[in-house]
Amino acid sequence: MKPAPFAYHAPERVADAAALLNEFGDEAKVLAGGQSLVPIMALRLARFEHVVDLNRVDELRGIERTNGTVRIGAMTRQADIERDPTVAEAIPLLAKATPFIGHFQIRNRGTIGGSLAHADPAAEYPAVAVALDAEFEVTNPGGTRAVPADEFFVSTFMTALDTDDVLSAIRFPVWNGRCGFAVEEVARRFGDFALTGAVCAVELDGEDKVARSAIGMFGMGSTPLRATDAEAAMAGASVIGLDLEEVGRTAAAQTDPPDDIHASATYRRSVGAVVVARALRRAIEEAQRG
Numbered sequence: 628m629k630p631a632p633f634a635y636h637a638p639e640r641v642a643d644a645a646a647l648l649n650e651f652g653d654e655a656k657v658l659a660g661g662q663s664l665v666p667i668m669a670l671r672l673a674r675f676e677h678v679v680d681l682n683r684v685d686e687l688r689g690i691e692r693t694n695g696t697v698r699i700g701a702m703t704r705q706a707d708i709e710r711d712p713t714v715a716e717a718i719p720l721l722a723k724a725t726p727f728i729g730h731f732q733i734r735n736r737g738t739i740g741g742s743l744a745h746a747d748p749a750a751e752y753p754a755v756a757v758a759l760d761a762e763f764e765v766t767n768p769g770g771t772r773a774v775p776a777d778e779f780f781v782s783t784f785m786t787a788l789d790t791d792d793v794l795s796a797i798r799f800p801v802w803n804g805r806c807g808f809a810v811e812e813v814a815r816r817f818g819d820f821a822l823t824g825a826v827c828a829v830e831l832d833g834e835d836k837v838a839r840s841a842i843g844m845f846g847m848g849s850t851p852l853r854a855t856d857a858e859a860a861m862a863g864a865s866v867i868g869l870d871l872e873e874v875g876r877t878a879a880a881q882t883d884p885p886d887d888i889h890a891s892a893t894y895r896r897s898v899g900a901v902v903v904a905r906a907l908r909r910a911i912e913e914a915q916r917g
C-alpha cells in the first residue's frame with residue numbers, strides 16, 4: 628500500500644522544524660530514518676496531513692564528548708553509533724546494544740532519536756537510556772528543555788514529547804573505573820524485536836564489591852524498565868558468591884510483562900530473569916578483566 632497524500636516539508640534548522648510542528652499541531656509528524664514511521668503510514672495505520680523531514684537539519688547530527696558526558700544528536704544514524712570510537716570507549720552499553728537493532732539496512736537509515744521517540748517497549752535504545760540515566764534535549768518554539776530518561780517514556784509508543792517538540796539530542800553520562808557492560812536478549816529470529824532483553828552495567832571497587840549497577844529491561848512492560856530492586860540487592864555485595872539467578876528473579880518480579888501472540892507473560896518473566904542473570908555475569912567478568 629502507499630501512504631495517503633501529505634504535504635512534505637524539509638526544514639534546514641531545528642527552529643524551523645519546531646515552528647512547522649507548532650503551526651500544524653497533531654496533523655504533522657516528524658520523519659527521521661523512516662524505519663518505523665514509513666511502514667505505519669504505508670499500511671495506513673496512521674495518517675498525517677504534514678510530514679516534517681529532519682534529514683536536512685545538520686545541527687541534529689553528531690557525537691560529542693565533553694567532560695563526563697557524551698551528547699548524541701537525535702538524527703545520528705544507528706550505523707554511525709555502531710562504528711563510532713567515542714561511543715565504543717565512553718558508552719560501551721550503547722555500542723553493544725546497537726547490533727541488536729533489526730538488520731544493518733535498518734540501522735543505516737534508523738536514527739537514535741527516532742528509536743527513542745518511537746518508544747517501542749521492546750526496543751534496545753530506550754532501555755539503555757533508562758539504565759544509564761540519560762537526559763533528553765527537547766526543542767520547541769519556546770526553547771530547549773532537558774527531560775530525564777525516567778520521565779521521557781510514558782507508555783507504549785507514548786513519550787513526554789508534545790506535538791511541537793523535536794527531540795534534538797541525548798546526553799549519556801560516562802562510566803569510569805572498573806566497569807563492565809553487557810546486553811542479552813531473546814528474539815524469535817536474529818533481527819526481530821526482542822521478546823525480552825536486558826542491558827546491564829556494573830562497576831566494581833578494588834575488592835570486587837559492586838560499587839554501582841544499572842539494569843534496564845525491555846519487552847517486559849509498557850515502557851523500558853529499571854530493575855531498581857535488583858540493583859539495590861547487589862549494592863555493596865561481593866561478586867564472589869553473589870547469586871545472579873536470584874538477582875535476575877528479583878528484577879523480573881518487578882515487571883508486568885505483556886501477554887501476547889509472541890509470548891506469554893509467564894514466559895517473559897521466566898526468561899527475563901535468566902537474561903538479566905546472563906547479562907550481569909558477562910558485565911561482571913568484563914569489569915574484573917578491566
Ligand SMILES: Cc1cc2nc3c(=O)[nH]c(=O)nc-3n(C[C@H](O)[C@H](O)[C@H](O)COP(=O)(O)OP(=O)(O)OC[C@H]3O[C@@H](n4cnc5c(N)ncnc54)[C@H](O)[C@@H]3O)c2cc1C
Nearest residue numbers: 657659660661662663664729737738740741742744750794
Ligand atoms: C524489520 C524491522 C526490524 C526492526 N527491528 C528493531 C529492533 O530489533 N530493535 C529496535 O529498537 N528497533 C527495530 N526497528 C525499528 C528501527 O530501529 C527504527 O529505526 C526506529 O524505531 C525508528 O527510528 P527512525 O529514525 O527510523 O524513525 P522514524 O521511523 O522516522 O520515526 C519514528 C517515530 O519517531 C518520531 N521521531 C523521530 N525522530 C524524532 C525527533 N528527533 N523528534 C521527535 N520525534 C521524532 C517520528 O515522528 C515517528 O513517530 C526495526 C524496524 C524494522 C523495519
